[in-house]
Amino acid sequence: MRWLPFLSIFLILVFIGSGVTGSYKESAHGNSTEGVNRSSMSGYSQGNCAHCHEMHASIEGSEPEPAGVGYFALFADNFNTAKTTGTYDQSDNFCFYCHGPSSLQVNGITNYDYSKTFGGANNATVNNIMDAFNQASYHNLYDIWDFANKTFSFFTSGSNPCVACHNPHIAKRNKANPGDPTFTAISLPSDHGNLWGDDSSERMYAYTYAAGYTYQAPYYNSNSSYEPADDTTYDGSNMPDYVTFCTDCHNTSNQVPSQILGNISRPPRTTGYLISIDWDNEKHGKGAADGSVSLKNPYSNVSGNKVVSCLDCHEPHGAPNAVLIRREVNDSLLEDTIPLDGAIATNDNYCPSKPSYSGDKRLGYLCRRCHKDDNAFDNNTLHENRWCIIHHNDSKKCGYSSSEVDDAPYVPQNCDECHQSKQPITCTCCHYHNAQNVHNFTGRTF
Numbered sequence: 131m132r133w134l135p136f137l138s139i140f141l142i143l144v145f146i147g148s149g150v151t152g153s154y155k156e157s158a159h160g161n162s163t164e165g166v167n168r169s170s171m172s173g174y175s176q177g178n179c180a181h182c183h184e185m186h187a188s189i190e191g192s193e194p195e196p197a198g199v200g201y202f203a204l205f206a207d208n209f210n211t212a213k214t215t216g217t218y219d220q221s222d223n224f225c226f227y228c229h230g231p232s233s234l235q236v237n238g239i240t241n242y243d244y245s246k247t248f249g250g251a252n253n254a255t256v257n258n259i260m261d262a263f264n265q266a267s268y269h270n271l272y273d274i275w276d277f278a279n280k281t282f283s284f285f286t287s288g289s290n291p292c293v294a295c296h297n298p299h300i301a302k303r304n305k306a307n308p309g310d311p312t313f314t315a316i317s318l319p320s321d322h323g324n325l326w327g328d329d330s331s332e333r334m335y336a337y338t339y340a341a342g343y344t345y346q347a348p349y350y351n352s353n354s355s356y357e358p359a360d361d362t363t364y365d366g367s368n369m370p371d372y373v374t375f376c377t378d379c380h381n382t383s384n385q386v387p388s389q390i391l392g393n394i395s396r397p398p399r400t401t402g403y404l405i406s407i408d409w410d411n412e413k414h415g416k417g418a419a420d421g422s423v424s425l426k427n428p429y430s431n432v433s434g435n436k437v438v439s440c441l442d443c444h445e446p447h448g449a450p451n452a453v454l455i456r457r458e459v460n461d462s463l464l465e466d467t468i469p470l471d472g473a474i475a476t477n478d479n480y481c482p483s484k485p486s487y488s489g490d491k492r493l494g495y496l497c498r499r500c501h502k503d504d505n506a507f508d509n510n511t512l513h514e515n516r517w518c519i520i521h522h523n524d525s526k527k528c529g530y531s532s533s534e535v536d537d538a539p540y541v542p543q544n545c546d547e548c549h550q551s552k553q554p555i556t557c558t559c560c561h562y563h564n565a566q567n568v569h570n571f572t573g574r575t576f
């Protein structure tokens with residue numbers, strides 16, 4: 131049935147004027163001044179469909195070798211399903227021909243990571259989408275393709291994994307209007323025909339305040355402005371509801387071990403599967419903190435049950451840290467990278483009483499962007515990324531106070547649940563999505 135999409139594209143291209151064209155012209159690609167414009171296609175106006183769809187084997191005959199008679203009549207293969215893991219090349223994904231290091235678009239396209247575009251991070255580590263996926267961690271495009279193909283009806287085996295999250299015919303230029311989500315670039319996988327975030331009911335404000343919770347945007351510039359637009363709005367009314375977006379796939383029904391699969395394993399997960407994300411109950415989601423939480427600004431400024439957005443901690447495409455953890459959070463770069471091996475325990479052997487145990491505190495580089503470490507309490511830089519005060523309620527053993535009451539949130543005698551010698555055990559033995567009842571602690575630790 132390979133000719134079916136080809137035929138429908140052909141008919142639409144011939145009889146332009148259907149509903150798609152209005153929203154297409156307002157889209158990033160259809161825009162007559164910013165839209166698609168392949169250098170080899172000089173006869174076609176900017177924004178013309180033919181910059182992506184070719185009706186003949188070749189229009190101008192320049193590279194790449196046209197695959198126009200293929201599934202969607204695109205100028206190159208849509209996605210290389212033989213590539214089950216990175217590193218990606220430009221020929222692995224149709225989008226990378228323009229959104230890659232050597233772009234076919236006239237004058238090229240610059241796309242930074244989320245940390246820079248919406249978080250104001252100083253140093254750019256990538257400036258195009260392909261390079262964003264070719265980092266230490268990334269959304270595996272084959273796994274997205276496989277998952278979307280099994281899950282969403284619009285998505286076919288010939289589809290491109292990028293279109294699970296972006297509809298190339300309606301996506302807008304959010305980067306040019308970071309504080310105005312009517313310019314959103316994303317679509318819910320389960321509602322591919324519409325944009326996500328353009329209606330006010332599709333924003334972080336609606337997910338939180340309207341339901342009795344609090345959203346506090348991270349700082350963009352310390353003490354003066356907030357994500358995503360370097361202005362004074364901080365209540366999430368100016369950004370898409372990224373929780374509903376990400377949990378369209380990462381929820382409790384698409385769960386271990388049935389559907390969401392990956393190429394990773396971490397405690398206490400089974401090899402190859404991702405844990406389900408239960409944002410209705412996790413503490414960074416709608417679940418409440420126990421009350422004694424010690425946060426930095428701007429979080430300490432606001433009251434209520436606070437909800438954090440997935441993109442306050444994660445990148446959407448890829449990151450120099452493990453599991454898409456942003457390189458910049460709440461206005462500052464992390465001190466160092468957080469690797470998968472070691473800092474994020476790759477299996478239970480890194481946790482106590484196991485042979486290859488090793489304590490690793492590097493996950494703390496992320497936590498201390500928002501939570502008070504010992505340095506934030508005692509103003510001594512020697513105590514950066516030391517976490518004694520919050521785990522021991524500032525007891526005598528931390529060396530700052532003389533009181534020995536109200537010790538750890540643990541059964542006090544269980545020192546070796548957290549310590550092997552004096553070193554604390556790897557943070558992710560206890561702090562990971564949906565962590566509950568870990569190491570003799572009753573309740574949630576994430």
Ligand code: HEC
Pocket residue numbers: 223225226229240241242244247259263269274291292293294295296304305314315316446447
């Ligand atoms: C899991 C969902 C997801 C997948 C898969 C995905 N993206 Fe994105 N993409 C996002 C989100 C979320 C953003 C940030 C929000 C925004 O820019 O409005 C984004 C932003 C973008 C941007 C704008 C970047 C900027 O300059 O701010 C481009 C371009 C883009 N994606 C292209 C792609 C391409 C090409 C692929 C496939 C190789 C892809 N995306 C795969 C979710 C996704």
Ligand code: HEC
Pocket residue numbers: 135138139142143150151154159160166177178179180181182183202204208224285286288289290293298299
């Ligand atoms: C930025 C490149 C790009 C531009 C410009 C573009 N398309 Fe597409 N189009 C695609 C891709 C990629 C697909 C395949 C979607 C998938 O992977 O499932 C597609 C698929 C389609 C389909 C198949 C059904 C669907 O929506 O998936 C039709 C019909 C279509 N395009 C029509 C058009 C028309 C008409 C225009 C101009 C008004 C246009 N396209 C402009 C990239 C583009």
Ligand code: HEC
Pocket residue numbers: 158159164165166167168181182224225226227228229234235239240290292293296298301302303304305306315
């Ligand atoms: C022919 C070149 C070309 C191809 C192929 C192409 N794009 Fe684009 N894309 C553009 C241009 C040009 C822009 C707007 C330029 C800019 O934003 O600076 C754009 C913008 C975008 C945006 C808006 C991002 C933002 O916030 O600014 C998204 C999302 C996007 N593209 C996704 C895709 C996806 C997904 C594919 C593959 C299905 C794709 N593009 C293929 C040229 C292309």
Ligand code: HEC
Pocket residue numbers: 267268269270271273274277278294295319372375376377378379380390391392393394404440441444445446452453454
């Ligand atoms: C279209 C479905 C889909 C959407 C939407 C989606 N994901 Fe994923 N995600 C997957 C799949 C499938 C995997 C497993 C493949 C892999 O390991 O990358 C995954 C893996 C991940 C991983 C683990 C990556 C690693 O290095 O092991 C993280 C973190 C993640 N997603 C975060 C997010 C965030 C944040 C969002 C929202 C911006 C999001 N996801 C949206 C499907 C999705």
Ligand code: HEC
Pocket residue numbers: 373376377380396399403404405406407409414438439440441442443444453474496558561562563
């Ligand atoms: C407070 C920061 C933070 C927020 C907010 C956050 N995450 Fe994470 N995420 C992490 C950390 C730390 C890890 C590594 C520990 C682990 O694997 O759970 C992680 C890991 C993941 C993984 C890989 C999990 C696995 O099975 O190994 C996925 C998928 C993911 N996050 C998705 C999401 C989604 C979806 C959201 C929003 C609903 C979200 N995250 C919000 C910090 C965060």
Ligand code: HEC
Pocket residue numbers: 420422423424425490491493494497501502517520521539540547548554555556557558559560561568569571573574575
């Ligand atoms: C053996 C389990 C365990 C290990 C390992 C562990 N923690 Fe904790 N942590 C806890 C418990 C239990 C709490 C209290 C949770 C509560 O109050 O509900 C906590 C609380 C926290 C909090 C929230 C503090 C607040 O503001 O209330 C942070 C941040 C934190 N830990 C960071 C870390 C870091 C960083 C590491 C690694 C250096 C680490 N933890 C290692 C068990 C652990």
Ligand code: HEC
Pocket residue numbers: 348413414417418419420421422423425429434435436437438442443459460493494496497498499500501561574575576
């Ligand atoms: C982007 C900011 C941000 C980051 C980064 C962050 N947190 Fe949090 N954390 C919060 C907020 C806000 C709350 C309060 C949630 C509420 O009010 O329910 C919280 C609450 C918690 C709690 C609940 C404490 C209690 O008393 O119940 C724990 C445990 C926790 N965080 C652990 C961590 C760990 C471990 C890390 C690092 C892996 C981390 N957090 C990173 C913002 C963050």
Ligand code: HEC
Pocket residue numbers: 491515516517518519521522527528538539540541542543544545546547548549552554
């Ligand atoms: C909830 C987990 C947890 C439990 C249980 C726990 N600790 Fe700790 N402890 C920590 C963390 C985390 C630190 C901070 C270490 C760091 O950041 O260097 C710490 C720090 C310390 C320090 C200071 C070490 C240093 O020089 O930085 C001492 C001493 C200590 N703990 C003793 C104990 C004793 C004795 C027990 C049993 C009565 C105990 N701990 C139980 C988590 C725990």
